[in-house]
Amino acid sequence: MTLFGRTFDGAEIASLISLLLVLVLWIGAWRGNRDWTRWFRGWEADRKERRDAERAAEGGDAANPPPGAPRGPWG
Structure with missing residues (x-):
């Protein structure tokens, strides 16, 4: 071959x-x-939407947690 x-x-x-x-x-x-x-x-976004909807249905505000609420993976 050339x-x-x-x-x-x-x-x-x-x-x-x-x-x-x-x-x-x-x-x-x-x-x-x-x-x-x-x-x-996509799966993670759907899971977050379901979790936020569950929190809103329970009466908690997912965007503004109370001041003493644990934040992040270590609390």
Whole structure:
């Protein structure tokens, strides 16, 4: 095979094919991670909406908790 005036032997052709396959693998992994992140953000937003609705139904104000209420993960 000749490309740009250079002749490639079998080993070089195999390495080019393997590099292209690795690129396809990385793109697939990136897309999967991106889709997972998008799903998780949507799920988290839905969960927050349900939690805020439950708090509002109980009579508490989710936006302005009382002064002595624990805040953050450590209280």
